[in-house]
Amino acid sequence: MSELLPEPLADVLDAVPLDPIALESLQMRVEHWFLTEVLVWSTLGQLAVLAAALLLGRLAARPLREALVRAIARRRQPEQSLRRLTLLVAATAFPIVAVLLLWFAMAVAAGPDWPRLLISTAAHLLTAWIVIHIAAALIHNETLSRLVALFAFSVATLGILNLLEPVMAALDRLGLEIADVYISVLSVLKAMVLLAVLLWLATVISRILETRVQHAEGLTPSIQVLIGKLLKFALIAIAFVVTLRSIGIDLTAFAIFTGALGVGVGLGLQRTVSNLISGIILLMDRSIKPGDVIEIEETFGWVSSLGARYVSVTTRDGKEWLIPNEDLITTRVVNWSFTSDRxxxxxxxxxxxxxxxxxxxxxxxxxxxxxxxxxxxxxxxxxxxxxxxxxxxxxxxxxxxxxxxxxxxxxxxxxxxxxxxxxxHDIRIPFPQRDLHIKDADDLVAALQGLRHERNERGRRKATSSALEP
The missing domain is CATH 3.30.70.100 (Alpha-Beta Plaits)
Incomplete structure (x- = not known):
């Protein structure tokens, strides 16, 4: 055996005492595994499915990538998050198409209970890689990005080891019952993931709708902002409702918390709620809108944006003041462009x-x-x-x-x-002048002469003392 190996490795093997019987047994086991586990129709079929999925993914990735790029190029002003997500999907079109084909193959093989271990391993690993890649590109927070990557890797590992379903069943058994509603650890984890995805989708969709509303003709700037904020609030509320319903919580159960919520608003959230309501009032009465030039106390500038809690006012020196909406309601404000921009x-x-x-x-x-x-x-x-x-x-x-x-x-x-x-044209701009009239000039002349005589005597004495010094 050492004659078939390179000379340095053969020398090492010759120096180390080996058991020929043990080596022959290991060789036989490897050959048996290769013949019974690899060179069989089930494994070769899975390899063929894997190769076909990769080949079809490669062929379908290019037209899909070009279609996505053309779609984003046709939009005049695409929302930044949507543009970044579309370009990211276009860049990873090949693995996305391949993993979709692999999951489809797994679903087909699950019916007649065909062997699918190799396909499952490849699908889980490729899915984890796609999730980690997209999370690293979209999530700027490094800690959150690592958490998403760890979650995707953990799910993929459990899926490869066929431990995903047992772990999910164990997490489902860990929980407690609150008001006839059973809440398990699994349901909480699912709700957290679902809420994160829905909130992200709500944010992206609201930005797209706000961009469309801003380009709508016939709507004033304040109405555009009001519609955009209402759409955002509605989408976020829908995301929370869908998440709560997904874990089996009946929304009517929250009626018992209305009194406590009112006390909390009255004590701790009074200013926050006041700013929210003041912002809605400002948007509805259109007294202040984006682009207006306003002056409030010591701040003078133009309104750059209207938020839920504050108004952003940009001054000429580049400072951006965030003024609470309540102050614009209760304080005297000078709007230099309220009825006219003149x-x-x-x-x-x-x-x-x-x-x-x-x-x-x-x-x-x-x-x-x-x-x-x-x-x-x-x-x-x-x-x-x-x-x-x-x-x-x-x-x-x-x-x-x-x-x-x-x-x-x-x-x-x-x-x-x-x-x-x-x-x-010899037009003079004067400076302040004062004429001084003296009623009795004799006393003034005598005083000036006395001061002049005193100054002369002081100079004479100084010159004499300087001449006497050795």
Whole structure:
């Protein structure tokens, strides 16, 4: 036997004492297993089914992948989660089709009780790999992704060892009875998995429907947000109801918890429920909607989104303030674009008394008309407001239509244009001046002379002491 092996391995075998009888017995057992377990029609049939499933999966994967890519490409703005899931399914089309064919073969073989151990092992392993691959791509939380992978691997291992059904039966026997409802560990695990899948589906479907609603014509932004939130709440509620019904819980049993729930809402969830109701009121009365420019206390910006508990307000410096819905109901809010998106900007300024006031007013109106964002109708006007202590006080009034694009930038551009025009036409902008009138100048002159004499004497003494120093 050592003559057939490579020289280094033959040397090792020659150095180790071996029992020829034991080796011959092992060889006979291996040959017997190979002849009775491998080279039999049942195993060869399973290998043929496995090869056929892989071949058909390979042939069907390419057209399926192309169809999925074309379907997602035809959508103008596909939802991100749906797009990612579709591309992921397209990338794993070959193993998905193959595992579906293997499970179908197992179902067919289960009827006449044909041997299917090899097909079952391959199907469980391939299913576990697909679940782990998809979970790793879709779930960004590393801990949750590992839990899903561990669950899939455990189910696959139990299925390969034919221990899945006994373990499920044992978990089903572990439980307790609550209000004539038997809740087992198995039912809880099934409910958790079902709830996770349904919540994910509800989130994806709600986002798709919200995208469609946002592109629907004839609906105001607040109605679009309201419909989207109601659809999301309804889908989540359906997911919970289906999960509870799946484990045999009668929903009428929750009627006894209504009083306790009311006390809990009154004590601990008062602000939360208040924000939820306030959000629904804001969406229904359309007082604040996405895109509005609002001012509340020290916050000025535009509404970027309306949530169930808060409103997101983005300021010009990039800060995003999350303001509770209740504050928008109970606090005075300035909505700069409630009934109209037009906004009037007052620009106060002053010119000196020796300047041409009418010319300054014309130049101010001309500077406003040169700014592209200033509306032609209503036209900008300039008014004399008062005669101040140091200047003739004027005010330029102009209108813009897009306060979301900024207010300070328009004001700055117009003021800079006014500055250039005033300098070109010798229009002076004064600064505060005061005239001092002295009633009795003799005492002031005497005091100034005394201070001058004292300063001179101090300088003379300093020069003398410096000259006497060695």
């Amino acid at each position: 906004l009037r900007l007052p620009l106060p300024f002053g010119v000196s008394y020796d300047s041409d006031v009418r010319k300054a007013m014309d130049l101010a109106v001309e500077a406003a008309r040169e700014e592209p964002r200033v509306l032609e109708e209503p036209a900008p006007v300039c008014r004399v407001m008062a005669f101040g202590d140091s200047a003739v006080e004027l005010e330029l009034r102009l209108w813009i239509r897009d306060p979301v694009a900024g207010i300070v930038n328009v004001r700055s551009a117009v003021l800079l244009a006014m500055w250039d025009k005033f300098h070109a």
